[in-house]
Amino acid sequence: MNISDVLKLSNDSNLKLIAGEKGKDRKVETIEVMEVPQPEEWANSGVLVITTFYSVQNDSEEQLRIVKELIQNRAAGLIVKIGKFIKDLSEPIIKLANDHDFPILSLPKEVAYIDILSPLNAQLHMENLKNQDSIKYLKDVQIYMNNWHESVENAVNELAKKLLCSIYIEDEKGRLLYHSNSLVLDGWRDNTLLFSYPSNVQYEEFLKNWSEKVNLKNYFSEVFEQKKHMIIPVYRNQEQLLFIHLVSNRNVVTEYFDTNTIELVKNRILTNMISEYADLQREFFLKEQEWQQFKKKNPTGQFILLYLERSLNEVIYQSTEYSFDYQSLLKKYLKDLLSKITEQKDIYIFQTEKGLFIFLNMTKEMNEPMELKNLVKEIFEQSQLRDMYVAISPIFEKLTDWNDKKFNIVKTLKVGKKIYPNEYIHSYHELGLYEFLIELSSHQPVQIYVKSVLQGLSQSDPVLTETLNMYLKENGNASRAAEKLFVTRRTITYRLQRIKDILGMDLDRAEDIFILQFCLRINHLENI
Known part of the structure; x- marks a missing residue:
């Protein structure tokens, strides 16, 4: 008071x-x-x-x-x-x-x-009781932090429970590294994607302002959509490294935190992050040696290869002297996610310039080709990597097929992103046929043939091409095509008659339908 x-x-x-x-x-x-x-x-x-x-x-x-x-x-x-x-x-x-x-x-x-x-006096009495609770609470937090031997992820969750708040850790550019399970999304951040930037349109100005004050204040207080943020800057050798956000509907700072506790929290988080990354580097180094020994044996078994790409992963190529090991953090998340596939007995992860390859040594064959795709889709959709593009190879039994599978699976992802741009998980089982179509689309005789078949249509109203594609996609069902295009069935019937007249083809004849589907696919794939 x-x-x-x-x-x-x-x-x-x-x-x-x-x-x-x-x-x-x-x-x-x-x-x-x-x-x-x-x-x-x-x-x-x-x-x-x-x-x-x-x-x-x-x-x-x-x-x-x-x-x-x-x-x-x-x-x-x-x-x-x-x-x-x-x-x-x-x-x-x-x-x-x-x-x-x-x-x-x-x-x-x-x-x-x-x-x-x-x-x-009543107000003073209430504050004294509150201060006594705060002192006890601070001691509990300090004891916990001093005895912290958990992973950073688990410790962040436990600390959030003790403080009754949400916690997330961002790097100096605002990219998300860790967050508690109780994360509250607000006017600063609207998603939990790994390495994602804040959604606040002024986030760069806020970060610049905070970075200029790191040597002047132990924390900053901001309010975003009525959520109070206690923002603790973490730096080393005068180089800004992290911002720790404690988010609550109340003022965490005045209720529970003093200067000593703030210093303890940021020092322990920084120390444990560095220690954890060192452990991860050792783990993946040993895993690389294990892989080399595995390859020398030239084993047979049930193997699956995944190829992954993601735009936010560009941060792993931008490390500076004081930055953290983003690559090891990403590999850890992937390893933890794919460990949920109970049929696998070992995982090897390899970084490339554009993406990652993940080799799964399976304990048994997946009975249905779609079974693994659905499982991978479910795992990634509920994770911080739900924006990751993933291609899945067919099961192969010989490790000598490794290089061929790598080449094919990269093409599978490229095709999948082109054919189904709104989907993230693709399998060779579904898209392997398109590789042959892509190969055909580059042959000049095929290009001439396709052009001759579709020439009249390409020179007409583009809505006719759209209508034909939808009609074929709906297996010749004019009513469903009309619903998808938001027009009447009468309009669809009229357009289909015009298409027949222009192309000189019968849309009720299976041979003509096959030719049109082939030509439209080739025409669509020419730029892949």
Whole structure:
């Protein structure tokens, strides 16, 4: 509680500030009614003194001395009941209070002490109870942080539970590295994708402003969509590394955190992140050696290869001297995700310039080709990598087929992104045929043939090509094609008749349907 709070709580008592306006933020720790005019003997720092100046009512010099003693003892302020024993305070007292930003408040003579003491003491009592809880809470947090031996991800979740808030950790560019399961999305961030940037349109300005203040403040406070953010900057060798966000509907800073706890949190998180990345580097180095030994044996078995691409992964090629090992963090997430495939007994991950290859050594063959695709789709859709494009090879039994499978699966993903741009998971089983079509589309005789078949249509209204594609996609069902194109069946029938006339083909004849499907596919694939 400070002097401003005193004025608000005593609003009904007509309490007024008459001097020391700039000292309204002085903290009030105790309240004393002055009976003995020797404040040097009893006035402590933070005390708010209430008096009538009865014992010195006729001695303005003694009143001035008392105010000087209160200022020297760092009292919070002085409340004087005006009108009962003194009519007003002298100008030297007012000037002294203003010069030292020492608040003096006047209380009307008709207001009883109990009317002002009751609400103020009640507020102090509540704050003392709260402070005791906060001290205990801080000790619990500090004990937990000092004994922190978990992974960064688990520790962030546990800390969020203890603080009853959401936590996420971003790098100096705002890219997301970790977040608690209780993450609250708001006006700063609207997704949890790994390495994603904040969604706030002014995030770069905020980051620049925070980075300029890292040596001046232990934390920053911001509010985004009524969510309070306590933002703790973490840096090493004067190089900005991280921003830790603690997000809540209440003020986490004033309720639970002091300077020592803030320092402990950021130092332990930084230390454990560096340690965890070192462990991951060792783990993947040993895994690489294990892979080399595995290859030498030239084994047979049930193998599956995945190829993955993602635009946000570009950060792993932008590491600086002080940046973290983004590549190891990404591999860890992938390993944890794919460990959910119970049919696999080993995972090897390889980084390339454009994407990643993941080799799965399976314990048994997946009975249905779509079974693995659906499982991978379910795993990724619920993860921080749900924007990852994934291509899945067919099962192969010989490791000597490794290079061929790598080549084919890259093409599978390229085709999948072209044919189904809104889908992220693609399998060779579904798209392998398109590789042959792509190969055909590059042959000049095929191009000439396709052009001759579709020439009349390509020179007509583009809506006719759209209609033909939809009609064939719906297996010749004109009613469903009309629904998908948001037109009437009569309109579709009219367009189909025009198409027949232009192309000279019968849309009820299976051979003509096959030719049109082939030509339209080749025409669509020419740019792949």
